[in-house]
Amino acid sequence: MRKEILDISQLDKSLLHELDAYIDSLKGDKQEQLIHVLHRAQELFGHLPYNVQLYVAHALKLSGAKVNGVVTFYSFFNEEPTGKYTISVCMGTACFVKGADKVLERILKLTKTKKNEMSEDGLFTIKDVRCIGACGLAPIVTVNDKVYGKVKVNEVDGILEKYRGDHHEN
Amino acid sequence: MKLIEKMITCNINGLKVDVEKGTTILQAAEKVGIHIPTLCHLDLHDIGIANQSANCRVCMVEDEARGALVPSCAELVSEGMKIQTDSMKAVMGRRTSLELLLSNHPQDCLTCVKNLDCELQSLAHEMNIKEIRYHGEKMSHPKDLTSKGIMKDSNKCIMCRRCVTMCDEVQTVGILSPLKRGFDVVVATAFHLDLGETSCTYCGQCVSVCPTAALAEMNDTPKIWRALNNKEKHVIVQVAPAVRVAIGEEFGYKAGEIKTGQVVSALKRLGFDSVFDTNFGADLTIIEEATELVHRIEQGGTLPMLTSCCPAWVQFIEHQFPELLDIPSSCKSPQQMVGALSKSYYAEKHGIDPKDIVMVSVMPCVAKKAEAAREELNKDGLADVDYVMTTREFSRMIKEAAIDFKKLPESPFDILLGEATGAAAIFGTTGGVIEAATRTAYEMITGKELKEVDFKQMRGFEGVREATVKIGDMSLKIGIAHELGNARKLLEAIRDGRNHFDVIEIMACPGGCIGGGGQPYHHGDINVLKKRQKALYDLDKSLPKRKSHENEMVLKLYDDFLTKPGSSKAHELLHTTYSAKQRI
Numbered sequence: 198m199r200k201e202i203l204d205i206s207q208l209d210k211s212l213l214h215e216l217d218a219y220i221d222s223l224k225g226d227k228q229e230q231l232i233h234v235l236h237r238a239q240e241l242f243g244h245l246p247y248n249v250q251l252y253v254a255h256a257l258k259l260s261g262a263k264v265n266g267v268v269t270f271y272s273f274f275n276e277e278p279t280g281k282y283t284i285s286v287c288m289g290t291a292c293f294v295k296g297a298d299k300v301l302e303r304i305l306k307l308t309k310t311k312k313n314e315m316s317e318d319g320l321f322t323i324k325d326v327r328c329i330g331a332c333g334l335a336p337i338v339t340v341n342d343k344v345y346g347k348v349k350v351n352e353v354d355g356i357l358e359k360y361r362g363d364h365h366e367n
Numbered sequence: 368m369k370l371i372e373k374m375i376t377c378n379i380n381g382l383k384v385d386v387e388k389g390t391t392i393l394q395a396a397e398k399v400g401i402h403i404p405t406l407c408h409l410d411l412h413d414i415g416i417a418n419q420s421a422n423c424r425v426c427m428v429e430d431e432a433r434g435a436l437v438p439s440c441a442e443l444v445s446e447g448m449k450i451q452t453d454s455m456k457a458v459m460g461r462r463t464s465l466e467l468l469l470s471n472h473p474q475d476c477l478t479c480v481k482n483l484d485c486e487l488q489s490l491a492h493e494m495n496i497k498e499i500r501y502h503g504e505k506m507s508h509p510k511d512l513t514s515k516g517i518m519k520d521s522n523k524c525i526m527c528r529r530c531v532t533m534c535d536e537v538q539t540v541g542i543l544s545p546l547k548r549g550f551d552v553v554v555a556t557a558f559h560l561d562l563g564e565t566s567c568t569y570c571g572q573c574v575s576v577c578p579t580a581a582l583a584e585m586n587d588t589p590k591i592w593r594a595l596n597n598k599e600k601h602v603i604v605q606v607a608p609a610v611r612v613a614i615g616e617e618f619g620y621k622a623g624e625i626k627t628g629q630v631v632s633a634l635k636r637l638g639f640d641s642v643f644d645t646n647f648g649a650d651l652t653i654i655e656e657a658t659e660l661v662h663r664i665e666q667g668g669t670l671p672m673l674t675s676c677c678p679a680w681v682q683f684i685e686h687q688f689p690e691l692l693d694i695p696s697s698c699k700s701p702q703q704m705v706g707a708l709s710k711s712y713y714a715e716k717h718g719i720d721p722k723d724i725v726m727v728s729v730m731p732c733v734a735k736k737a738e739a740a741r742e743e744l745n746k747d748g749l750a751d752v753d754y755v756m757t758t759r760e761f762s763r764m765i766k767e768a769a770i771d772f773k774k775l776p777e778s779p780f781d782i783l784l785g786e787a788t789g790a791a792a793i794f795g796t797t798g799g800v801i802e803a804a805t806r807t808a809y810e811m812i813t814g815k816e817l818k819e820v821d822f823k824q825m826r827g828f829e830g831v832r833e834a835t836v837k838i839g840d841m842s843l844k845i846g847i848a849h850e851l852g853n854a855r856k857l858l859e860a861i862r863d864g865r866n867h868f869d870v871i872e873i874m875a876c877p878g879g880c881i882g883g884g885g886q887p888y889h890h891g892d893i894n895v896l897k898k899r900q901k902a903l904y905d906l907d908k909s910l911p912k913r914k915s916h917e918n919e920m921v922l923k924l925y926d927d928f929l930t931k932p933g934s935s936k937a938h939e940l941l942h943t944t945y946s947a948k949q950r951i
């Protein structure tokens with residue numbers, strides 16, 4: 198099983214081609230631009246499975262551990278496939294004291310998921326993130342690009358229902 | 368004038384100190400003999416490691432003007448700065464930092480492999496910590512016991528990142544990295560793979576610098592005790608050259624004392640049936656390797672030829688330079704040669720079934736554990752070497768058996784695989800293998816006696832060295848590298864055709880095996896390695912024979928058993944193969 202998740206030859210050749218082209222187009226020290234390369238890779242592959250990370254490591258002559266360190270440091274990178282909607286709950290100090298943990302708990306319960314894992318219906322991935330700089334509106338929840346401020350626990354159901362509804366309409 | 372401009376004056380504990388611009392408070396304090404405790408900081412110029420993560424905060428001192436605590440290992444001195452290292456504020460600040468580190472530490476020192484050898488523990492003692500006021504949530508990472516060489520217990524990790532710096536910057540293998548962030552951060556392998564699934568070379572240098580027991584060698588002593596207590600088994604042991612000049616340190620001797628005879632006595636008392644010298648294998652390796660080199664030169668084979676006795680280095684080339692696998696010598700390492708011969712030549716002479724032999728080795732090295740487990744060296748279910756213990760594990764067995772090392776008499780190695788020359792002794796230091804090989808190759812090629820056996824140009828401590836030796840009418844271009852980052856430089860130069868060599872010696876550890884990952888901890892004192900190195904050269908000098916091909920037991924081995932160097936029987940028993948692996 199381990200061998201498989203590390204197997205670069207399983208990856209889609211045409212996507213790798215695009216990634217190579219992107220890396221080739223970078224000017225200056227390519228290793229320093231690891232984050233850009235990972236962003237591009239995530240756009241292409243949807244998320245960053247281990248073999249994609251390893252491919253990037255080899256392409257930039259970096260160690261796998263280094264690349265994995267960066268991927269796991271930033272919450273905008275996903276090692277697992279993500280749902281249609283990524284819900285981020287701010288866990289910065291201001292949001293935390295206003296009960297962000299309760300909000301997160303409720304969201305996880307309603308979507309029947311764990312943090313960073315995709316819900317079974319493929320709709321949601323839930324993350325906790327650091328202060329996003331809108332503390333005045335704490336606690337903050339974002340769904341893809343939309344920001345919800347001063348979220349109360351009992352409003353969570355409504356927000357989720359809206360996205361479930363949107364999804365069914367499409 | 369320029370010089371004076373670069374100088375600044377500060378004041379530490381009331382003492383005036385003049386230092387160059389760019390000096391840290393820690394360095395300035397050292398200059399006037401003021402000690403400041405440190406933990407994460409590790410700056411060893413000689414081996415090229417500078418870990419400046421500055422995250423433990425155990426080195427805090429008070430900057431009077433600001434009334435603030437600053438980390439002395441990272442903060443630079445500025446003109447007129449007034450520093451207090453022993454004010455109440457500074458002392459309490461350091462205590463708090465240490466207590467915080469201890470608050471989520473397992474605190475099972477009594478049964479810890481680093482008990483009495485741990486920097487965290489010593490600091491707690493030094494700082495007179497008698498109570499830990501904070502109680503953090505303990506971590507509960509599973510221990511990684513999956514590899515043959517290294518045990519990783521992240522629960523004991525204090526995030527100093529010394530191992531990361533060592534593996535990344537000195538060895539350029541890059542196995543470890545901090546993953547995640549904040550409270551979740553953990554120093555781990557890529558994707559949390561088991562160490563055994565990565566390209567780890569098991570050089571053990573991360574172990575050498577880890578201040579706690581978060582990284583240690585796998586403990587093989589229980590298996591060795593079991594073998595020793597099994598009446599059906601004939602248990603043989605061999606000892607590597609670098610062990611004899613380091614083991615004394617575990618028993619209170621100064622670094623660099625030669626304890627060969629005591630080592631043999633200790634092994635006999637532990638109950639080993641025969642005690643052989645890995646140096647015998649080293650002499651044999653030289654003859655096989657020199658034969659291979661001469662063959663490659665005469666037949667136009669691949670040059671350079673690379674020495675292959677360091678398994679961490681072999682692992683490194685397999686994973687990092689798979690395109691260069693035709694250049695290492697096919698010779699097994701001395702440890703494997705002695706193992707293979709114990710289970711063939713010795714077994715035959717004594718009428719013992721090889722299956723009843725258990726071969727143990729005492730090595731300065733963690734990678735030797737993984738080497739012994741290599742598929743290529745375990746043909747037909749018969750391992751050349753069954754168990755490997757490091758110098759440290761050996762000292763623990765001696766203590767466990769209540770043997771008073773200091774009172775041991777000196778004993779000689781057992782015959783058949785026990786004789787060794789001075790050339791073999793220097794196998795334990797960087798430059799030694801190639802010097803030994805040159806002594807033999809010279810006489811093989813020219814047929815003339817080599818009068819001056821000391822090749823000073825090959826000795827020393829620089830990371831990469833070059834030498835040219837005239838042998839008859841050819842000049843042999845030699846490259847030497849220790850530490851894998853230096854090996855990488857050399858290999859890249861060869862691959863890209865920027866440099867040419869005929870023969871290259873590579874050892875993974877700083878200084879070679881004297882600085883091996885299984886040796887007594889140097890705790891940041893590199894002079895310890897230099898003293899061990901000197902001891903090996905002294906040992907070489909003190910021996911009557913200093914050329915491998917004069918080893919009579921080796922010559923007898925060829926006469927009685929192998930026929931001649933490079934014979935098909937020699938190939939079957941003493942040579943091996945390599946294969947490309949994925950870099951992870």
Ligand code: SF4
Nearest residue numbers: 534567568570571573
């Ligand atoms: S043993 Fe060597 S290669 Fe392996 S993690 Fe430690 S320093 Fe890196």
Ligand code: SF4
Nearest residue numbers: 524525527528530577
């Ligand atoms: S494993 Fe050891 S050396 Fe590495 S960060 Fe943890 S405590 Fe430091």
Ligand code: SF4
Nearest residue numbers: 677732875876880883
């Ligand atoms: S240099 Fe010596 S101690 Fe270090 S890994 Fe190589 S063989 Fe082992």
Ligand code: FES
Nearest residue numbers: 287289292328331
């Ligand atoms: S803490 Fe949540 S936005 Fe600042």
Ligand code: FES
Nearest residue numbers: 406423424426440
């Ligand atoms: S020794 Fe200075 S911060 Fe760790």
